[in-house]
Amino acid sequence: MNPEEDMSDHPTKGNIKFVTSNEHKFLELQEIFRNSGINLEWIRRKYEEIQGEGTEEISLDSARKITHEINGRFFLEDTGLYIDALNGFPGPYSSYVAGTIGNTGILKLIQGLDRSCRFLTVITYFDGHEFFQFDGMLRGSISKEIRGKGGFGYDPIFIPDGQSITLAEMDIETKSSISHRSLAAQRFISHLMGSR
Amino acid sequence: MNPEEDMSDHPTKGNIKFVTSNEHKFLELQEIFRNSGINLEWIRRKYEEIQGEGTEEISLDSARKITHEINGRFFLEDTGLYIDALNGFPGPYSSYVAGTIGNTGILKLIQGLDRSCRFLTVITYFDGHEFFQFDGMLRGSISKEIRGKGGFGYDPIFIPDGQSITLAEMDIETKSSISHRSLAAQRFISHLMGSR
Helix, strand or coil, X not given: CCCCCCCCCCCCCCEEEEECCCHHHHHHHHHHHHCCCCEEEEECCCCCCECCCCHHHHHHHHHXXXXXXXXXXXXXXXXXXXXXXXXXXXXXXXXXXXXXXXXXXXXXXXCCCCCEEEEEEEEEEECCCCEEEEEXXXXXXXXXXXXXXXXXXXXXXEEECCCCCCHHHCCHHHHHHHCHHHHHHHHHHHHHHHCC | CCCCCCCCCCCCCCEEEEECCCHHHHXXXXXXXXXXXXXXXXXXXXXXXXXXXXXXXXXXXXXXXXXXXXXXXXXXXXXXXXXXXXCCCEHHHHHHHHHXXXXXXXXXXXXXXXXXXXXXXXXXXXXXXXXXXXXXXXXXXXXXXXXXXXXXXXXXXXXXXXXXXXXXXXXXXXXXXXXXXXHHHHHHHHHHHHCC
């Protein structure tokens, strides 16, 4: 099947482009989509993001700006960690914060504070005509120390509610059965199935 | 004199518009410019900023996007605190970080680390034809505790090199004689004088 063919009558068949510079994200979502018979194509590139408080708005703005640069249907994914006692920090700047103060910095900041937090993933999909957004949330708490070798980013300090281990201590199947990213992806996949 | 008149032959006369939503910044720069006989007009509004590591690039991008919305010559000002031991954090996200974890958060993060840091101000000026940028840097260290009532933002935790008090403990004249913002402004004013 020619992946450049118009897929509008076959929404779950053929390639969907995932635009991200983050290999971890691509591998995680590739696995989830493969189970639904959808092949992801990795467009490995960065894109412009505006500063702002709303992940949905930031992601939609980014997607709009690259529609003319990507041939065919594509999506973006943005995930943030929001810590209640820190007014939502690091939120939309989770990637920058991970690369500067990192998990060690988050553990220092949370000392003596309530450790409640949530992960929020927003997927913005452009089907060639319209934009759609899907989100997934996972509530949890910041661990006392860095634990586990799996996952990436803040996974080693995030304990999902109802669990006793961090996301980085779980095998990938367990993580994917509960994660924010997986939940957003499942909503996206349901949309693709429903629009068949 | 009509402030809407073409000022290209009188670069230090008439109004220059300062686009900022931050009243503290306007008042500080208004004072500095007044001493040079230049009247600042406050355009109180927010503007879009992209995410990125380079303050110059972010500021120039913002200025380009609003040239068609501002009548006449204008400038933007962006200031960041860069902490060496935290890989430059909070850097371009200084405003967001101040509004979430604040000075208390910075003091927690710096515990046990080298406290060296710098303030960097970038001014981007559009004269109606071209863009110009002027910067000002102030090196210092993060104080052990929050001290002083003056200034704003990170001033109460910033001790300039060679000083024993924070920027927030100084009177405004002393602060303006050494500050990053003042230095960038002086370079800007010299440019205006030189282009007369």
